[in-house]
Amino acid sequence: MHDIRLIRETPEAFDAALTRRPGVAPVSGEILALDAARREKILAAETAQAEQNAASKQVGAAKAAGDEAEFERLRALVGAKKAEVAALKAAAAEDDAALSARLMEIPNLPFDDTPEGADEADNVEIKRWGTPRDLGFAPKEHYALPSVVPGMDFEAAAKLSGSRFVVLSGAVARVHRALAQFMVDTHVEQNGLTETWTPVLVREEMMLGTGQLPKFGEDSYQTREGWWLVPTAEVSLTNLVAGEIVEAASLPRRYVAHTQCFRSEAGSAGRDTAGMLRQHQFEKVEMVSVTRPEDSRAELDRMTGCAEGILEALGLPYRTIVLCTGDMGFGARRTHDIEVWLPGQDAYREISSVSVCGDFQARRMNARFRPEGGGKPEFVHTLNGSGLAVGRCLIAVLENGQQADGSVVLPEVLHGYLRGRTRIDAQGGLV
Template identity: 55%
Template structure:
């Protein structure tokens, strides 16, 4: 959510930020609603001041024995009370109109974000590792998993429909092993505190992390009006909603392993085979709550924490700085980690790490007390994947595949796999 005062102070800069995202100017429209609201509030304040003065004048008229004036003042008081009562309802409607207009406007990009219309405008920042080479034609993960007899899309479709998978044996264990490995790394080495959080949340929670109102079609809703989380970002970030933190306690670094549920409403025809884009998947999420001064540096730290998973697993990847046309709605700047998939002969996203500034904090009313004790300020929020578990399985299967169809287990993961060195046909 944007600060209407900041828009009022510099409407040209606000529209310029939206233009970088390829959006039309809206500052004038917002400021018209804001001006109507302020004008109406002033009228209410004037009416309240007149009501107070009239009350005093009634007492003076009664004391002076001027009954006619007292009655006239009482009649005026009645009309003022009626105006104030209806005026407060009008004020609420104007507030609602302004909030609704602000709620669908995306965050503004930082200056260092490259301009661009889509993913072709993204900029590579760095690479790590080397692409593996094979003496045979590399296969895609679903061919490997199905040949192993451990990945079943057909049965999953019978149970739930398209974009689901059943894994068993060593692949099912790898799902669990990766989650434990990632959590141990993020909590033991990177300073994140593990949480167990709700997988279903209310309207306020998904509004707070900007999935509502604009992206309702991307979510699944329960029969009692709750929402299945698309990512643990929703639950973790909302832990600080409607709270005032102390600056000495920041940054907060939070993590959770959860299932994630996405309707994939805009993904028709994309990645229809395999585990790249599913309605249900698991992820280890990273969230940071910081001061404004810390947030930019925290983005680099969080990205490094996500990269460490790929490095320990020996997976070749690159870091991309997303352009203005490819960033998420609530982001001010995003790094995507793209892992190399030999079966696809392409890099694919496995993590996004974003800094949101105070955009989410304003929606959640999450603030902190500065160390100098002067008032309160909105916190800054960040979120990232550390990592998406299903896509990590995809990357391991494709990068560690062998000519005989087996898959070598990365050394870092073997302690979590009972010491096994390979995944063999089940």
């Protein structure tokens, strides 16, 4: 959510930054009109309250003086002013709710160094690591590998739940679990993140706080009891500081969590229907940082490096791109996407998205910190990023490690998690 004072003080600059997002119109005029109407009613209510208080003081004097007519007039005036104050306060509250709702719908302002563009074609590559291996044969996609077919069952999942689900078993399930454990261990032991376990069912205000609601409700699932299934652990991790005033000395707070995630994939009909690239239920290792304002931009680069480091340890080629203003998410000011090489698709595909949100989420959550040495509490800055999407990482490991005989050679860093096993043979066994 945006600071109304910023819009009041610099409306032209606010609109100029906002309209760097394609298709987003200037809003300062609309916002300031709502704000002015609200403030006008508040002032009128304060004036009427003062008049009511003054008349109330005069009622007793008129009664004591025996001036019955003046007493009745003043008493009627007090009643009228009381009703007027109540009506004005109610109207101001309605305007305040309308203003807050409108502010909730406005996307975040891009950083000046976020490239402008209409869509993903205008994203800018900033790094490339590793060289895709020349397999010497026509590569298969993950779900078609002979070693994988026994352990990746889409038909059983469709029987249980419908499309865009999968049942993993045997060697494939074990490698999937090893990947998640490797990611968490690396982030905790090497990157200094705090391992965290959080619920996957959250209250509606938690989804509002991180920006999934109200605009993107169709992308998530809600239970009959009103809880929402998290589309990412960003929701639960970031909201750990919701409504809090933390000490500056406790920042940055760096969290990592391995959780199930749930997305309806609204709007993705017909995309990536084969295999497990785009699922309704998936696992992700999520990173969240809560920082002081002056530290958040550097934290974005640090978190990007943490995600890149996982892929480098696994020996998976990747590229890192900066999303342009037309491809960037609602709550982000700058986003780095990391795309891993998938031989079966002969393409780089997203495996991590790392974003800095500034104080956008913090204002929605009312998350602040107390500066060292005292002073008025300030809003924290928040960041989030995949470190990594576990299922997509499994796909990359399987496709990049595939051999001509249908087996898969597994990354060395996973061998210890697999009790010394180094590959999946062509029959699907972990050996």
